[in-house]
Amino acid sequence: MDHYTVFLEDSIMQKDTLVTAGSKMLENFVSPFDATVVKRLSESQFSLAGRVIMDEFGIPSLIFEGNEPLGAVKAVADGTASHALCNDLFGKYRKQATENGCCYIHPTYGTVSRFGLIPLASSMDQIGVVCKNLHDGFALLSQIAGKDPRDGAMFPEESYNYAPTSKNIRIGIPKFVNIETIENFAKNFQTIDIELAHFEAYKQVMYILSCAEISNNISRYDGVKFGHRATSFRGLDDLYIKTRSEGFGADVKLTAIMGTMMLSQKQYAPYYEKAMKIRRLIKESLKFDTYDIIAMPCKISDDPYENLALYALPTLAGLPAVSFAHKGCGIQLIANTKCESALLSAWEVCMA
Amino acid sequence: MMRIEDYADMAKIALTEDEKKSFSAQVNILTESFDILKSIDTESVKALVTVLDIKNVFRDDVAAKTVPRETLLANAPEQYGGYFQVPKTL
Secondary structure: OOOEEEEEEOOEOOOOOEOOOOOHHHOOOEOOOOOHHHHHHHOOOEEEEEEEOOOHHHOOOOOOOOOOOOHHHHHHHOOOOOEEEEEOOOOHHHHHHHHOOOEEEEOOOOOEOOOOEOOOOOOOOOEEEEEOOHHHHHHHHHHHEOOOOOOOOOOOOOOOOOOOOOOOOEEEEEOOOOHHHHHHHHOOOEEEEEOOOOHHHHHHHHHHHHHHHHHHHHHHOOOOOOOOOOOOOOHHHHHHHHHHHHHOOHHHHHHHHHHHHHHOHHHHHHHHHHHHHHHHHHHHOOOOOOOOEEEEEOOOOOOHHHHHHHHHHHHHHOOOEEEEEEOOEEEEEEEOOOOHHHHHHHHHHHHO | OOOHHHHHHHOOOOOOHHHHHHHHHHHHHHHHHHHHHHHOOOOOOOOOOOOOOOOOOOOOOOOOOOOOHHHHHOOOOOEEOOEEOOOOOO
16 A cells, blocks of 8 residues: 555544544543654654544443444445554454454554553553554554653563564464364464463453553543533532533443442452452463464454453453454454564464 | 442442443442452462553653643633632532
8 A cells, every 4th residue: 555544543632633532521622732653653654534433432332332333443444544543442443353354453562652542441551553454554553663751651662673573383272262263264373272371250350450440540530621511510529420420421430330349448359459460360371482372263252241351361461462354253363572573474374 | 238329429420210220230240250250369469550560760850841731721611810610619
C-alpha cells in the first residue's frame, strides 16, 4: 500500500478534537493536546484520517456481543482505513478482527506510549493496531513504539525492530485447546502440548483486576473538571451522584460497582489481592525456553465472559500477541516479552 | 451483608430499580465464578502490581510550559475567575 490512512479509537487524544470515549460523560470534551502516538504518526508517512466509535470507555457487555463490528474493525475491514489504533483490554478487537478479514497486534506492555490514551486499567492498557496484514501493521507499530518520558511505565528502548526471525518456530498448544480447531495452522510447525498454570482462573483474575483498576480510573469523572455535569443537584455529593448516574451507561456502572466491591475492605484480600498473586503465578509459570509461541483459537464460546479466558494472558502478563484468520479459524499467537518478531515470522509461515 | 446499592453508593452511582435487579443477578453470577480462586495456593506469593520491573527514577525539577490554564478550563462545566466551580461544600 502506497498510502496509509489511520483511524483512531475515540479514546486517543487529538488536539482540538472531540474525544468522547463513546460516553455521554465526555460528549463535549475537546482534547487540549495530542497523544504521543498521534504526534509520532503526524511526523511519519501515515496520515490520520478519522476517528471511530467504540464501546463506552472500551468496556464491552459481558452478556451480549452483538453482530455489528466495532468502528475500528469496520473501518479497516471495508477499506476506509488501512489501520486503526485502539486499546483492546478485553479482547473484543482481537476476536472481531479475525471475523472480519483483519489482523490485530497487541504489542508488549510498555513499548507503546499511553500518554494521551484515556486510561482504563493502567497496569494492562496498551495501544494496539487493527490492520489488513501484519507487514502493514508492524510498519505502523515501528513508527509509534519506543520510550516516551510522558508514560512512566515503559521499557527504555527508543525504538524496536520488528523484522521476522527464524522460521523454525516451536509452537506450544495449551491442553484446553481442541486441536481440531487449529489443526490447519498447527501442521505448519513443530508443536508441543503445554499446560497453562491456573488457566481455569484466567477470566476471573482478569475481570477482578480490570474492574478494580477501571473503577479507580473512572473516579475522575465527577462533573467538576471536565465532562458531563448534571443540571440540578443539591450540594457536592448529589452533584457527583447525579452526574455519574446520568453520564455512565449500564456496563460502565456495573464495572464501577464490581471494582468498588473488589477494593472494599472485606473483599480486598480474598479477591483483589488474591487475583494479583495469581497474576504473578500465571506470568512466572510460562516456559518460553521450551516454546517460542503459544497458540490458541480466538473463540471458545458464544459467552463473552468465557472467551475472556483466551484474551487474558497477553493483558495480564504484558505479552505481545497477534490475531488473524487462517483457513476460516481465528488464531491468537502469544510470544515472550518484546518477541513480536517471532509472531510476524509465524504469520508469514502460515500465509506462505 | 453488603447490598449492591451500598457498593453503588461508594462508587457515587444511584441505581434504578431495574438496574438493581439486573446488576444483582450479574454480580451473583460473577462472584460465584470467583470461588475458583480459593482453590489456588498463594500462601507465599507476592502480589504482582505491574508486569514491568519499574524502579523509581529521579529527575531534576525543571519548570516547563504545559497546557495553558484557559485551555484546561475550557472543558470545565462551570468555572469562575479562572477556577473550577463547585457547589457550596459547607
